[in-house]
Amino acid sequence: MTSTIRQMTTKGTPYFFLLPGLVILGALLSVPLYKVVEYSLYDNVIVERNPTYVGLANYQTLLTDPGYWSAGLNTLLFTVGSVLGHMVVGIGLALLVNADIAPRARTFFRSMLVLPWIFTAVVVALNWQLLLNPFGLINYILQWMGLTTEPLDWLGDPNLAMWSLLLISTWRGYPFIMVSFLSGLQTVPRELYEAAEIDGAGFWSKFWHVTLPQLKPVIYGVALLDLIWTFQLFPLVWLSTGGGPGRATEVLSTLTFRLAFVDFQFSQAATVAVSILIISAAFTLLYLRNEARRL
């Protein structure tokens, strides 16, 4: 009997120490998650004391709502465009700041190029609103160079707003990719480049045949992570365009916010949030599988 109690105490000790962590995680993660899923199955939650259980009716409504599909398409465009932008700019700049130049200059450029990462979304959005304003610096430069005659309303024109948003998102998001690729580039053995050089490879051949294959695991992992983050990105979009003009830049995250805190349709908002959760979870599973394979 005594030995059984001692065994239970010994076995239980690790779980006892895990308990605070499990409680905090449960409270901060599981409860809201459960509540959002629950809300999506009721009608008029929060605004009514006794909401009605409607089963999957909210999902049915959502799937027939053209606004949802339009936001979904915008989310897809924004996510794919942003991730591609981050990748191209990130890898290009990583190659530049990895170049064999004076150490001081290299440190200076590396520090400068990481700057967009340290600004908050509010600062970034406000700055770009000013830059892209019809009377802002970008229009002034374009007119001065003779590329446009009339100032363009970059964030107000439905045909330009998504492109402008992609520009802002690329600027804001490339530093993480650049830093990840830079650390990846530094692990590529120098001999591979030297061997390629002796084999007769130029810059692009070395890039295609040495750099890219060596960075492939980093590219895949970082792209998936960026995809997950960008897919549910809210502050930058909301503060830059507010989902507008009209619904031109409305993405699923801004649609959720609008439904909940502008239209007070919390059940519909929860339903959109669950749809975001399902897609994000799929990306996360892909990411985890990739990480497990790397290990």
Next chain:
Amino acid sequence: MSRIEIRNLVKMYGAHQALHGIDISIQPGEFCVLVGPSGCGKSTTLRMVAGLETISGGEVSIGDRVVNGLRPKERGIAMVFQNYALYPSKTVYNNMAFSLQLSRMPKPEIERRVREVAEILELTPLLDRKPGALSGGQRQRVAMGRAIVRDPKVFLFDEPLSNLDAKLRGQMRAEIKRLHQRLENTIIYVTHDQVEAMTLADRIVIMRDGRIEQQGTPDEIFHDPDTVFVAGFMGSPPMNLVDCMVTPDGLKLGDSEITCATPNGLRAGERVICGIRPDDIRPASDMTADMTADTAHSAPITVPINLIEQLGTEKLVHFSAGDHEMIGKTGGRVTMAEGAPHPMSFDMKHAYFFDPKSEKRIR
């Protein structure tokens, strides 16, 4: 086959001078081994010939051309790296074919060349594998195949066997030697392993602190060293180098006197460094046919035996002579007791004498 001329080669890293005017002339088809301890500048010299390091001063010519300003691919060289440097994402076939693909050679010709070289190196069954699925020896062969397939004027090898175990290293050494006999290309080979240098080279260049200490054939380097450094560097176990005093009849080594002829010009009372290889010190009872019985060249002295190392076919006999720890040799079947005094014969006709100040040979 191309001649390589290295004239007054200098390498500066900021204020630090790594190479101090290297001069080497390598004949077409010659196998030249650069050997020396770590940091002596052998790899730097090789990389400057390859075009992977800039040349701070001097000139490198391959064939009739000065190649100082040429890029590596324009120099007509192929290089085998210490860590193989195979492209991990490419198959063995594509690793070997890469340089030919870049030069836009027709596919059938690439295929013919790669398969021919793969056949020579017994790589044919491995052509579809990636480097990660190969053993160290196989990777090394692929690295050599990649170099051979280009049919270069000059092969450069940068410590290619240092990552292999002792047995495989021996096999690959023989393979490289056979390849050289077959292809007859000019080769510069860098190693810190003096056995590799001795077995492979037509010419050995011994380097130390960015300077050439001595160059010559393996026989010249081993049997006719110019300096204390060369004498001590080549040979395993190394040559015994002991500080002695010249006497009217020979040398005083600790308390013992060895009767021997000393070079002309040395006077009694002068100090000298005497070098004698372990093969030339044997127990007095174990004289080999190679050693002379002439007492003028073979003076036995009785010394305490400290340690005996059994190597199989022979034994290394560690003993003390004065303050010096020395090594001699005897047959693997000879019985000797550790700790007991034993008469050892020194074959002094194979001894070398060096000036203690300049460390140069006194002939």
